[in-house]
Amino acid sequence: MKRLLYILWAVAFALGSIGVYQRLMWGHQPTAYGSYITWGLWVAMYIYFIGLSAGAFLLSTLVYVFGVKRLERIGKLALFTALVALVAALLVIWFDLGHMHRFWKVYTSFAWQSLMAWMVWLYTAYFLLLVVELWFALRADLAVWTRRPDLPGRIARLLSLGKTDTSPAALERDAKALKILGGLGVPLATAFHGGVGALFGVIGARPYWYSALYPIMFLLAALASGGALLTFIVAFFWPEKGTREHHDLTVTLGGLTLALLALDLLTEWAEFSIHTYVAIPATAEAYKLVLFGPYWWVFWIVHLGLGALLPAAILILRGRQVAWVGTAAFLIASAFISARLNIVIPALAVPELRGLERAYIDPRLTFTYFPSLMEWMVGIFAIALGVALFYVGSRVLPIFETKEV
C-alpha cells in the first residue's frame, strides 16, 4: 500500500514537472482558456487550496485562541496543513500570471481599490503569521528534539534558534504568544478569505458572482473543506491509531465537518434558489449551465453526490467509526474542487453580449472550456508538491508529536 502511494506520487511529480516545464517554456500557449473564459483550472485550484488553508487555520484557532481542549492535539497539524496548502495555492496562481516575474508589482503599486491587491497583501501577512505561529506551536517539541542525534534532531537544533527552555514558565509564554498570534489570525484569515469571495462578489458584470453572499459562502466553504482535510489526515495518518483518543478526536472532527458542510450547503442553496427562481434569464443563465450544461455531472455527481450527500450520509450513519469518518472526509475535501470549478467557470461561460460567440472565430474566443493537458499537469504538480511538503515536514518536524513535555 505504502509502495503504491510512493509510485503514485512519483508519477504525479514527474507528470507535474513536465507541465511546469511546458508552462515555463511556452508560456500560456498550451492552455485551453482564452479571452472570454479567461480563468480556468488554475484559478479554481487556487481558491480550492487557499480555502483549505484558511479553513485549517481557523480550526487551529479553536485550540490556541478559544481553548477547545478536545482538539488540542491537532493544533500543530492544523497550522502546518494551512501553511502547506497556502504554498500550493500561491504556486498555482503564480503560474496563472501572464508575467510571472512582475508579481512584486502588487506590493509596490498600492492599488488600494483592488480586492486582488488586498488579497495578496493579506495573504502575505497571513503567511508570515503562519510561520511565526507554527514556530511557537512547535518550539517546545523542537526543544526536546534537539537532543536527537538524527536529521530531525539537527533540523530541530537549527529551527529552535537556541530557545530550548521547556520550563512551565516558557511553555506559558508560548501559549500566550500563540493566543495573541491566533487572535490576530482570526480577523486576518476571515478578511483574507472573505476577501477572496469578495474578489468575485464585486464583479457587477457577472450576475453569477455579483452577490453579497460570496464572502460568507467562501468562509463556510473554507471551513468545511479545511475541516474535512484535517479529519481525513487525523483519521488515517495519526501516529497512534486505534487509541481511545484517536477515536474521539476523529469522531469530533467528523461531526464538526458535517455541521460545516451543512452550513456551506445552506448558503449554496440560498444562491441557487434565489438566482434561478424566475424571471431574469440573464441572471439564471450561468446557473442553468451548472445544473444542465455540458458539465452538469460536475455539480450533480461530483459536487453534490460524491462531495456532499454521500459523505453526509456516511457521517450521519457511520459517524462513530474512524475509517468511515476518514473516508467521508476524504470525499468532501477532494470533491470540493468541483465546487470551486463551478464558481470560476460558469460565470465566464455566458457571453456578455449576445452573438459575441460568433462574431470573430478563434479558439481563444469561445465560451466552452476544458483544461488542457498542460493545465492538468501543472495542477498535479501543485498537489504533488503539497503532498511532498506535508510528508517531509511531518517526518522531520514534530507535527504529530503528542507526548507531553
Added chain:
Amino acid sequence: MGKRKTRGDVKENAGRREFLKGLGLATISLAGVAVEKEVEAAPQGSTDSTAKLPTLPTAAEGESILLRMQRDLQRAMKKPLEERRWVMAIDLRKCIGCSACTIACVSENKLPPGVVYRPVIDEELGEYPHVSRRFIPRPCMQCDNPPCVPVCPVNATYKRPDGIVEINYDQCIGCRYCITACPYQARYFDFGENVTDGTPASPERYETSPSPEYGKKWPREEGESPIGNVRKCQFCLHRLNAGMLPACVTTCVGYATFFGDANDHESLVAELVASPRVVRLKEELGTEPKTYYLM
C-alpha cells in the same frame, strides 16, 4: 494604413443632409487618393503633440465626412488634454457588416490571433422567410465609469484625462481580473500566438512587426509585453496623436463610424451623440460608455 486627403472647397460644419449628399462625391475623390502617411512617421508617445499635425485643405462643400472629422480632430488636439472628450458613434443603419473595421484594427495594432479589439456582432433576427440581420461593431466602450479600472491590482489600467481607458503594458502582470470585470467583453489576453504557428515559416515578418500602441514600438518577443498582457481598443491613441482618425473610422465602407471630441459642439460627433436615435450598451449598469450607437 494611412490618412487620405480630398480636394474641394466649402464651409465647415455642414448639416447632416449636406454631408450625406456629399458622400457620393467624397467616395469618388477618395478613390484618387493623395498622401500616404506611415504610422511610423507619426509623433510617438501618449504625450500630445500638435506640432506635426498634417495640413488639411480648407473646408469644402461635398467634402468627405472623414475630412470634417479630421478637422474636428485637429481642433481637439490643439486643446489641453483634459478638455478633450473622445467619443465614438456607430450608425447601425449604415453598418453593412463587412468587418473592414475589424481587419483594419487588427492590421493597425498588429493584433495576434485571438485578440480582436473590434469584432462585429452579426445577429439574425426573425424566422425564415421573415429574416433580417443586424450588425453591431463592438469596440471598447471607453466607459466614464470603467469597471475594469479599480479591480487592477497594480494600477496598470486607468482612465486618461481625455476619457480613453489605457493599459500600461509594462505594468500589467497578466492576471486578467479586468477581463472578468468588463461588462462588454472588450478586453483580451495576448497568448503569444502567431497565425503561422506550426508552419516552417513561423513567424512571418508581418507577425513580428512591432505594434505601435500608445505611441511606442512593442516588438513581438516571447515573454515581453504585449505578450502575456491584457490588451484592448484605445481609440488608436497613437493615430490621434498624429492627427489621424482611428483605423476603424477611416476604413469604414459605409461611413458608419464617427469619431471626435464631444466637448466641441461644432464637431460632427457632438451633433450625432445628441440625436434621439442614440443608445448605449448596458446603459443600466451606469458605466457611461463613450461609444454610442445610432439606431
